[in-house]
Amino acid sequence: MKSVITLILLLLVAARRVHAQAPEIADAPKAIQHLAAVIQGKPPDDVRAEIIRQFGHAQRNVGSGFRIEQWDVFGGVLTFHPATGPTFSDPKANRYFRLLRTSNPIGANILDGYEMTTLPDPKPDGTRFWLGNLKFGSDGTYRFIDSRQHPNHRAEQRDNFFMLYPAGTVKVRYVHPVSSDTPLESLPEDTVVAHLNFTSADHKHQATFSITSSERARRLTFGADTPLSFYMDGWWKSFWQ
Numbered sequence: 001m002k003s004v005i006t007l008i009l010l011l012l013v014a015a016r017r018v019h020a021q022a023p024e025i026a027d028a029p030k031a032i033q034h035l036a037a038v039i040q041g042k043p044p045d046d047v048r049a050e051i052i053r054q055f056g057h058a059q060r061n062v063g064s065g066f067r068i069e070q071w072d073v074f075g076g077v078l079t080f081h082p083a084t085g086p087t088f089s090d091p092k093a094n095r096y097f098r099l100l101r102t103s104n105p106i107g108a109n110i111l112d113g114y115e116m117t118t119l120p121d122p123k124p125d126g127t128r129f130w131l132g133n134l135k136f137g138s139d140g141t142y143r144f145i146d147s148r149q150h151p152n153h154r155a156e157q158r159d160n161f162f163m164l165y166p167a168g169t170v171k172v173r174y175v176h177p178v179s180s181d182t183p184l185e186s187l188p189e190d191t192v193v194a195h196l197n198f199t200s201a202d203h204k205h206q207a208t209f210s211i212t213s214s215e216r217a218r219r220l221t222f223g224a225d226t227p228l229s230f231y232m233d234g235w236w237k238s239f240w241q
Helices: 002-020 030-039 044-055
Strands: 069-073 076-081 085-090 095-098 114-118 130-136 141-146 167-174 191-200 206-214 219-223 230-235
Touching (some): 030 044, 030 085
Antiparallel strands (some): 069 076, 085 095, 114 230, 141 167, 206 219
């Protein structure tokens, strides 16, 4: 009896993981599936040309700095972003499809660099102010580069570990069953993939932060056991392959 209960629990956990993962392209409208099939491995200009060939010119450009074009098709929105690739969203079904297959092993992404900002402004616009960037060396070191900007928005940063100790070493501790080879694409939304253990250059101060992955946003985000005074995240490396 105990083994049967254990099996049921394992199946429930697996079902929840599958449900939480990004939807498969096979669940998208047939024409979107066809588009996804023919654009694999193509560069951005060719992908955009294929979208226009199949669906005509875009209904709008929603970019600022980037030309981000959108098409209203099949009850959803097809978007071409030159940096982050083509996507299709179905708002009624609350589904979001990335049309290109990519490979982002955790180990190749987790120490690729992060941007730090203030927490979102409580006002409706939620503005964040740039505080600096966290960089990593191939020798297991870290370095925080302060932006030296926005002095009026730094009152909450008195205990900011990286501002107090801008250099030192870092160690990665993956969260089982995740390993350095695990593709980020295979994980459910908002999975904690690892903990980063930081030690200051003088070896007197340490701090540990969790790293959470979002497949939908394609970003890795810092967290901790207690609320942070800053927001820090970084992009996945590959959007086109």
